[in-house]
Amino acid sequence: MSLFVRLRPVAFIAVLLVTWQVAVYRHPGQLLPGPVGVLRGIGDLLQHGLLLKYVVASLFRVTWGFLLAAAIAIPLGLTIGWYRRAEMAFNPLVQVFRPISPLAWIPIAILWFGVGDLAAIFLIFAGCFFPLLLTASSAVHNIPTVYVHVGRNFGLSTSDFVYRVLYPAVVPQLITGLRITLGIAWLVVVAAEMISVNSGLGFLIIDARNAGNRYDLVIAGMVIVGTIGLLLDLGMRSLERVKSFRWGYSGN
Amino acid sequence: MSTEAVMTPPILDVKLRMEHVGMVFGGDRKGVSVLEDINLDVCDGEFICLVGPSGCGKSTLLNVMGGFLSPTNGSVSIDGQIVHGPDPRRILVFQERAVFPWLTVEGNIGFGLSKMSRAQRDERIAHYVQMMRLQGFEQTYPSDLSGGMKQRLQVARALAVNPDILYLDEPFGALDSITRLIMRGELLRIWQVERRTIIFVTHDIDEAVQLADRVVVLSSRPAKIQDMLTIDVPRPRNISSPRYLELRDELLKKIRRAYTV
Numbered sequence: 001m002s003l004f005v006r007l008r009p010v011a012f013i014a015v016l017l018v019t020w021q022v023a024v025y026r027h028p029g030q031l032l033p034g035p036v037g038v039l040r041g042i043g044d045l046l047q048h049g050l051l052l053k054y055v056v057a058s059l060f061r062v063t064w065g066f067l068l069a070a071a072i073a074i075p076l077g078l079t080i081g082w083y084r085r086a087e088m089a090f091n092p093l094v095q096v097f098r099p100i101s102p103l104a105w106i107p108i109a110i111l112w113f114g115v116g117d118l119a120a121i122f123l124i125f126a127g128c129f130f131p132l133l134l135t136a137s138s139a140v141h142n143i144p145t146v147y148v149h150v151g152r153n154f155g156l157s158t159s160d161f162v163y164r165v166l167y168p169a170v171v172p173q174l175i176t177g178l179r180i181t182l183g184i185a186w187l188v189v190v191a192a193e194m195i196s197v198n199s200g201l202g203f204l205i206i207d208a209r210n211a212g213n214r215y216d217l218v219i220a221g222m223v224i225v226g227t228i229g230l231l232l233d234l235g236m237r238s239l240e241r242v243k244s245f246r247w248g249y250s251g252n
Numbered sequence: 253m254s255t256e257a258v259m260t261p262p263i264l265d266v267k268l269r270m271e272h273v274g275m276v277f278g279g280d281r282k283g284v285s286v287l288e289d290i291n292l293d294v295c296d297g298e299f300i301c302l303v304g305p306s307g308c309g310k311s312t313l314l315n316v317m318g319g320f321l322s323p324t325n326g327s328v329s330i331d332g333q334i335v336h337g338p339d340p341r342r343i344l345v346f347q348e349r350a351v352f353p354w355l356t357v358e359g360n361i362g363f364g365l366s367k368m369s370r371a372q373r374d375e376r377i378a379h380y381v382q383m384m385r386l387q388g389f390e391q392t393y394p395s396d397l398s399g400g401m402k403q404r405l406q407v408a409r410a411l412a413v414n415p416d417i418l419y420l421d422e423p424f425g426a427l428d429s430i431t432r433l434i435m436r437g438e439l440l441r442i443w444q445v446e447r448r449t450i451i452f453v454t455h456d457i458d459e460a461v462q463l464a465d466r467v468v469v470l471s472s473r474p475a476k477i478q479d480m481l482t483i484d485v486p487r488p489r490n491i492s493s494p495r496y497l498e499l500r501d502e503l504l505k506k507i508r509r510a511y512t513v
Contacts, residue, residue: 144349146346146349146350147350147352149320149338149344149346149350150346150350150352150363152320152337152338153318153320153338153339153340153342153343153344154340154343154363154364154413155338155339155340155364160366164363165352168352168354168355169354171354243393244354244355244393245354246393246395247353247354247393247394247395248353
């Protein structure tokens with residue numbers, strides 16, 4: 001790709017930012033702060049040490065909620081996917097729970113865990129659990145029978161079979177599922193923090209509005225949420241390029 | 253005793269014996285009968301080709317022999333012992349997509365060798381890389397190999413565990429005709445070097461006549477053994493010799509009959 005093509009998105013964003021600033025400048029009012037104001041807001045947050053603190057708080061909750069969900073949902077999903085009977089038992093339950101928005105769990109979360117980290121972590125867990133469960137069980141379904149046959153033919157023990165055939169066969173799909181679910185976790189944390197805790201990026205956004213109509217800080221919070229979400233996704237995407245996983249994405 | 257040993261004609265050992273093998277899918281009442289009363293003795297080191305109409309149950313028969321399916325009737329025994337499940341001493345080579353895409357060429361060949369010492373395994377892998385002409389691709393993943401190379405890799409993975417029987421289920425069916433021709437030659441070369449019992453399913457008449465000691469013709473479903481043809485042309489086979497063409501013609505006739513039965 002030529003440099004010009006590479007710079008195209010950057011140039012486009014720059015144009016949008018300039019348009020935004022010009023619009024705000026020509027129609028001064030309360031509708032929206034301009035990009036310069038937002039940048040100043042980010043500067044304020046940095047100065048008070050709040051930015052890093054809130055980012056760390058949000059990432060902390062996402063990490064725990066996401067990892068807990070993965071640690072329970074993936075082994076469970078793999079097991080359910082492998083045993084058809086378990087799947088028949090679990091499936092109706094999963095199908096009922098799955099469409100419930102993680103936000104619907106907020107009252108329960110506060111009832112069980114009070115206002116604090118645990119409630120937020122629980123909400124993220126609830127948001128990640130079912131997507132990961134379904135990813136894992138469908139990944140097992142999609143293992144070509146021939147791999148299972150080959151594993152049996154070479155006389156693998158059960159543990160060897162899991163480690164040397166089942167696991168490598170599902171990893172690419174699991175990574176895709178984890179990537180999408182991490183995105184969900186990052187969506188949920190913002191909402192959870194608006195209600196159940198007093199720190200984090202979600203809290204920043206709602207507090208900036210409630211405490212003083214600081215819409216520059218609201219937008220600043222949104223920009224930071226978006227940027228970190230993008231970085232998380234890029235991090236997960238880089239896993240898809242690992243050589244022994246790559247086969248799962250090229251159609252071969 | 254020694255005179256007796258000299259006197260007796262060489263009786264080949266029966267390696268695999270199928271007795272009244274039958275297979276019905278889907279229960280007793282509405283079941284579909286796929287195999288019916290198959291009786292076959294395969295000698296040690298023999299190269300058998302199974303041919304028959306498509307969908308007749310050739311692959312099912314191979315899966316029964318390999319222990320992946322238990323027959324609903326009769327039994328399969330190898331060296332006098334009834335087959336109850338798959339066994340690393342008998343490896344099935346599938347039509348395609350059976351090499352593990354998450355392992356390199358080396359990793360695939362070494363798949364069944366995890367109980368060996370590192371040095372032994374490396375030596376075995378190197379041997380079959382050489383034999384299957386995969387040199388220079390040791391660290392390559394299957395997605396970067398051609399179809400023919402993937403099948404050679406699958407055969408290498410199978411041979412590496414030193415099986416005494418190799419079941420091949422239309423292993424070259426998905427390859428282009430030139431690659432198939434080369435692969436047949438390679439398979440024969442290996443079979444002559446490392447004498448193993450081979451049971452090879454194909455729907456290609458030329459393939460059967462070029463490769464087999466004996467061709468078994470199956471009828472359409474439910475598959476029965478319709479006919480048998482011994483290919484008494486010495487190897488390397490001249491595919492334009494009169495005897496070859498005669499046998500080829502005869503096989504064609506037998507298969508035609510299998511289609512109409």
